Amino acid sequence: MISITARALLTAAAVAALVPAVADAQGRIAIGMQQEPTSLDPTSDATAAINVMLTQNVYEGLTTVDQSGAVQPQLARSWEISEDGLTYRFHLHEGVTFHDGTPMTAADVVFSFDRARAEDSTSPRRATFQPIESIAALDDHTVEIVLSRPDAFFLFDLAQGPAVIVGEASVETNAQRPVGTGAFRFDSWTRGDRLRLVKNADHRNADAVALDAVEFRFIAEPAAASAALLAEELDAFPGFPAPELVPQFEADPRFDVRISSTEGEVILAMNNAKEPFTDIRVRRAVSHALNRGEIIDGAMYGYAIPIGSFYPPHGPAHVDLTDRYPHDPDQARALLEEAGVAGASLTMRLPPFPYAQRSGEIIQAQLGAAGLDVRIESVEWGFWLEEVFRNKNYDFTIIAHTSPNDLGNFARGPDYFYGYEDEEFVALWDAIRTETDDETRLEMLRQGQRHITEQAVHGFLFQLPAIGIFRTGVEGFWESQPVLQLPLTEVSVN
Amino acid sequence: MRRLPVNLILGATLVALVAGMALVSLVWTPHPHALMNIGARFAPASDVHWLGTDQLGRDVVSQLMVGARNSMAVAFIAVLIGASLGVTLGLLASALGGWIEDFVMRIADIGFAFPTLLFAIMLTAVFGPSLNIAIAAIAFINIPVFARVARASANQIWTRDFVMAARAAGQSRFAISRDHILPNIAAPVIVQMTIEFAVAILAEAALSYLGLGAQPPSPSWGRMLSEAQTLMYLAPQLAIYPGLCIVVAVLGFSLLGDGLRDVTDPRLVRNRA
Numbered sequence: 001m002i003s004i005t006a007r008a009l010l011t012a013a014a015v016a017a018l019v020p021a022v023a024d025a026q027g028r029i030a031i032g033m034q035q036e037p038t039s040l041d042p043t044s045d046a047t048a049a050i051n052v053m054l055t056q057n058v059y060e061g062l063t064t065v066d067q068s069g070a071v072q073p074q075l076a077r078s079w080e081i082s083e084d085g086l087t088y089r090f091h092l093h094e095g096v097t098f099h100d101g102t103p104m105t106a107a108d109v110v111f112s113f114d115r116a117r118a119e120d121s122t123s124p125r126r127a128t129f130q131p132i133e134s135i136a137a138l139d140d141h142t143v144e145i146v147l148s149r150p151d152a153f154f155l156f157d158l159a160q161g162p163a164v165i166v167g168e169a170s171v172e173t174n175a176q177r178p179v180g181t182g183a184f185r186f187d188s189w190t191r192g193d194r195l196r197l198v199k200n201a202d203h204r205n206a207d208a209v210a211l212d213a214v215e216f217r218f219i220a221e222p223a224a225a226s227a228a229l230l231a232e233e234l235d236a237f238p239g240f241p242a243p244e245l246v247p248q249f250e251a252d253p254r255f256d257v258r259i260s261s262t263e264g265e266v267i268l269a270m271n272n273a274k275e276p277f278t279d280i281r282v283r284r285a286v287s288h289a290l291n292r293g294e295i296i297d298g299a300m301y302g303y304a305i306p307i308g309s310f311y312p313p314h315g316p317a318h319v320d321l322t323d324r325y326p327h328d329p330d331q332a333r334a335l336l337e338e339a340g341v342a343g344a345s346l347t348m349r350l351p352p353f354p355y356a357q358r359s360g361e362i363i364q365a366q367l368g369a370a371g372l373d374v375r376i377e378s379v380e381w382g383f384w385l386e387e388v389f390r391n392k393n394y395d396f397t398i399i400a401h402t403s404p405n406d407l408g409n410f411a412r413g414p415d416y417f418y419g420y421e422d423e424e425f426v427a428l429w430d431a432i433r434t435e436t437d438d439e440t441r442l443e444m445l446r447q448g449q450r451h452i453t454e455q456a457v458h459g460f461l462f463q464l465p466a467i468g469i470f471r472t473g474v475e476g477f478w479e480s481q482p483v484l485q486l487p488l489t490e491v492s493v494n
Numbered sequence: 495m496r497r498l499p500v501n502l503i504l505g506a507t508l509v510a511l512v513a514g515m516a517l518v519s520l521v522w523t524p525h526p527h528a529l530m531n532i533g534a535r536f537a538p539a540s541d542v543h544w545l546g547t548d549q550l551g552r553d554v555v556s557q558l559m560v561g562a563r564n565s566m567a568v569a570f571i572a573v574l575i576g577a578s579l580g581v582t583l584g585l586l587a588s589a590l591g592g593w594i595e596d597f598v599m600r601i602a603d604i605g606f607a608f609p610t611l612l613f614a615i616m617l618t619a620v621f622g623p624s625l626n627i628a629i630a631a632i633a634f635i636n637i638p639v640f641a642r643v644a645r646a647s648a649n650q651i652w653t654r655d656f657v658m659a660a661r662a663a664g665q666s667r668f669a670i671s672r673d674h675i676l677p678n679i680a681a682p683v684i685v686q687m688t689i690e691f692a693v694a695i696l697a698e699a700a701l702s703y704l705g706l707g708a709q710p711p712s713p714s715w716g717r718m719l720s721e722a723q724t725l726m727y728l729a730p731q732l733a734i735y736p737g738l739c740i741v742v743a744v745l746g747f748s749l750l751g752d753g754l755r756d757v758t759d760p761r762l763v764r765n766r767a
Contacts, residue, residue: 223723244549248727298532298550352705361710362550365530377622378705 027212029474029493031486032225032237034353036218038382040189041174042161043116046124047385048402048484051161052239053216056487057197058099059164059180062090062109062143063155069404069482071155075104075165075181076143085150085436092141093204098167099185106137112165113145125162127408128154131433149434152441153405160403160483183209183489193218197488210476210492222354229255235474235493238486240467241354243301249469258468261314262481264400265307266355268363268459271394273419276341283456285335287325289370290363290459299358304462309449310407312463317445321453321460332370345373348396351384355464356398363398363459389417400464402484407448408433410457420457502753508746512739516566519559527556528711536729548718548732549725557713558739564625564714565743568707569694572629576636577687583637584644585675588652589667599645605638610697611704618706628707632694643686647679654678681758688751692744699740715740 035049042050042059056064056074064074073079076090096104115121117129133148147154157163170179178186183203187196197214200206217234219225222242228234229249240246249255270277270286277283292306305313308321336342350360357378364374374396379387388394394417401409411429414421428448435441453460466481476491519527524544531551539546545554587598614631621627651657651674660670701707702716710717715736722732 221723223726226724242724244728245724294530294532298530298535362530362532364711365528368528376709376711377624378709379622380619383619 027210027493028215029211029213029235029488029491030215030217030233032219032228032234032240033216034218034220034225034239034241035381036192036220038385039175040178040186040195041166042124042164043112043166043171044122044124044175046162046403047381048400051484052486053195053197054178054180054182054186055161055164055485056182057184057214057489058178058182058186059161059166060182061159061164062092063159064487065156065159065483065485067478067480067482069480071159074159075109079155086147088145088147088154089138090143090145092143094141096181096204097202098170098181099179099200100167100170102167102169104165104167104181105140106143107140108165108167109143110135110137111168113163115166115171116162123162125157125160125403127412128157128160128163150436151433152436153433156405161485184211184214187213205489209489211488214488220352229469229471232471234471236468236470236477238466238468238470238477240469243303243465243467246301246303246467254472256470256472256474258470258477258479259303260466260468260480261305261312262400262402262464262466263312263404263406263484264402264464265310265312265406266304266359266398266400266461266464267310268359268461269394269397269399269418270458271392271396271417271419272421272457273392273414274395276339276344277395277419279339279341280456281335281339282341283458284325285332285339285370286367286372286459287456288328288332288335289366289372290325290461291327291366292322292461293327294366295359295362296462298362299355300462300465303465303467305465306462307460309453309460310401310410310458311445311449314463317442317449319446319449321449324453325456329366329369336371342371343373345375346395347375347377348398349377349379349384349388349394350398351388352378352381353400355400359398359461363396392417392419398461402464404483407445407452410448410452418457422455425451425455499753499756501749502757505746505749505751505753508742509750512562512743512746513566515559516563519556519563523553523556523559525553525556527560527713528552539731545735546729546731549721549729554732554735557718558715558735561713561715561718561736562739562743564708564712565695565698568625568629568632568698569691572632572694572698573636573687573690575629575633576690577640577683579633580637580640580642581644581676581679581683584641584646585648585671587641588645588648588675589671595645598641602638602641605635605641608635610635611700614697614701614706615704623706623709625708625712628698628701631701632697635697636690636694639690640683640686643682644679647682648675651675651678682755685751685755685758688747688754692747692751695740695743695747 033049037047037049039045040050040054042055060074062076063071066072075092077093079088079090081088092106098104113129113135116123117132131147131149131151132145134146136144138144166174167179183200183205184197185200187198189195195216199209199212219228225237226242226245229237246257250257270283296302296304296306306322307313308324311318348360350356360376364376367374388397408429410420411426432441432444435444473494529552535547535549535551537543537547543553548554583598587595610631614628617627617631657670657674660674698707699716702714703720708714708717718736719733725732
């Protein structure tokens with residue numbers, strides 16, 4: 001029995017050596033994804049994986065962002081801004097068609113933005129469209145947008161997933177069958193397994209695109225992700241979830257490990273609308289209870305930078321506020337006692353991401369040391385979106401906020417899942433958005449970070465690193481992550 | 495006295511080992527099981543940490559001990575609930591007969607069709623993950639098992655002379671079930687319980703491995719295994735120890751169950767002789 005098995009294994013190995021892996025074929029790439037979205041429409045769902053896979057690849061915006069974070073033209077080939085910063089005139093590329101064959105014209109831009117700013121809009125980022133006063137198609141390829149107030153982030157925001165241009169004919173089915181104008185068209189989505197894109201030969205830059213087919217494979221389990229890479233079933237895993245495995249891949253000549261920072265601030269979110277977090281003493285106590293060094297070492301194996309507020313450390317306006325609430329369980333305990341909630345039982349609902357699960361267990365111990373009894377509940381992503389994000393039914397959760405310029409989250413009022421209401425900050429954020437002088441705006445951004453930290457709205461943990469593992473010879477991925485998108489137009493597999 | 499079968503002795507020894515670990519953990523563990531010391535993680539075995547520390551610097555021995563307690567508690571409660579309900583149903587079916595018996599047994603067949611894991615995942619989706627849900631799922635799956643065992647054994651007893659005598663004396667079906675049938679089907683039920691214990695420990699480990707059972711910081715062998723999975727390169731021992739514990743516990747209860755059946759089932763005794 002044993003010898004037969006051994007022979008069968010040897011035969012299998014020999015066959016495997018003769019047949020090249022599918023991924024090796026030129027022009028095809030298999031990319032591992034940790035998170036699988038529940039919808040494929042970035043104009044109605046903020047799930048990061050939608051933007052990673054589809055924004056820039058399947059969907060395009062008027063503008064786009066390059067890997068330095070600078071705004072570049074995309075569907076708009078150029079634009080003019082009036083002296084007062086209120087009127088934007090975009091000139092669109094001609095001859096662009098959606099993947100379903102309908103032409104993309106100025107009317108589609110008007111439709112997309114009107115839909116996003118409508119009363120009943122489902123846009124996950126309505127703030128982008130809020131300054132728009134009017135929008136009009138001057139002709140088939142010119143759009144004029146008039147703002148009610150200057151907006152320093154407007155062009156940048158138009159490059160994000162919520163502002164991509166969608167067609168009226170396909171908008172209803174985008175959640176299952178995305179139709180955009182990008183260099184790749186959607187092919188198929190097998191839920192729980194993979195999503196396939198194929199090259200769009202009609203795209204204006206089609207000649208420059210090296211890949212013919214892209215397969216995103218959803219592998220949530222770090223161990224399974226690592227096995228798939230080692231078996232060379234995957235060519236790349238840009239958001240690799242297991243930092244403890246990095247040394248193994250670094251030692252393997254078949255792989256390149258590339259580590260960069262992201263826009264993802266990881267926070268221990270507290271439901272500010274709910275007892276006991278309505279009391280600032282409780283929120284400060286939680287901040288004092290956290291030991292970031294231990295969290296980063298224990299959960300991220302040291303591959304992360306601590307944050308003291310809600311702004312990425314590589315950003316131009318960053319102020320280091322990690323010392324504002326030094327780790328001090330005694331002070332945390334004293335504050336909790338003062339607020340009368342020492343020994344309270346609270347629930348931490350964790351989304352299924354390793355950074356959250358692992359941090360959660362350490363934070364549970366740290367809060368326990370300060371006298372808070374925290375129960376952990378690991379929940380599915382769909383459940384998290386519904387119960388935590390939409391219904392605000394939670395005490396603590398841990399989540400990375402991967403959108404750029406998202407300090408404005410704290411100005412979103414009690415309807416946002418923070419449950420945080422702060423008129424002073426809303427006024428400050430309005431001023432930041434309308435300030436056109438760069439230096440003044442940066443100074444106000446610093447003030448905003450200090451304000452949020454002073455209010456101890458959440459526990460601020462660390463900046464999520466992007467650990468990318470690539471097969472040697474896979475080139476053309478972004479080296480830095482100014483936005484959480486994964487443009488594949490320059491990627492090649494050798 | 496007849497010599498005890500080897501599997502009974504071996505099974506009892508392994509079960510005593512695991513049960514001993516679980517009992518001792520109630521009053522003493524080498525270190526507090528949830529105490530983290532991230533500076534001292536992945537420590538090798540030493541005088542202080544007999545089997546070293548895990549990825550958060552927690553003592554592995556303490557975790558395994560408390561894990562044993564959790565596994566045993568889940569298995570015990572789940573099997574007890576499943577057995578009580580299942581045996582009651584089986585006795586009822588056997589006592590009443592006719593369409594009621596058919597109905598109960600067909601319901602049991604339906605119960606058999608539910609895979610434990612999928613059923614637990616369904617419960618978790620509705621109620622959120624917790625140890626209680628794991629217990630409920632394992633208990634539920636055990637009900638039809640015991641219903642079948644109880645009914646099959648009871649049907650045999652119902653044909654015995656002393657039962658006939660009791661019926662002739664006018665004792666009610668329920669009283670006969672309680673006074674005569676139940677004591678006489680105890681042996682196969684206890685054997686089945688021991689075997690189901692092994693299944694329950696395995697099921698608890700699987701559920702915790704999937705994150706549906708014990709929630710942190712409550713240690714569980716299954717969760718220790720899943721956490722150790724990506725650490726195989728750095729610290730393979732963290733997967734080996736809990737894996738070994740599961741093997742010992744499951745093997746122990748299986749052997750014990752087999753051994754008990756060997757000594758209690760008269761047909762088997764005759765066949766062997």
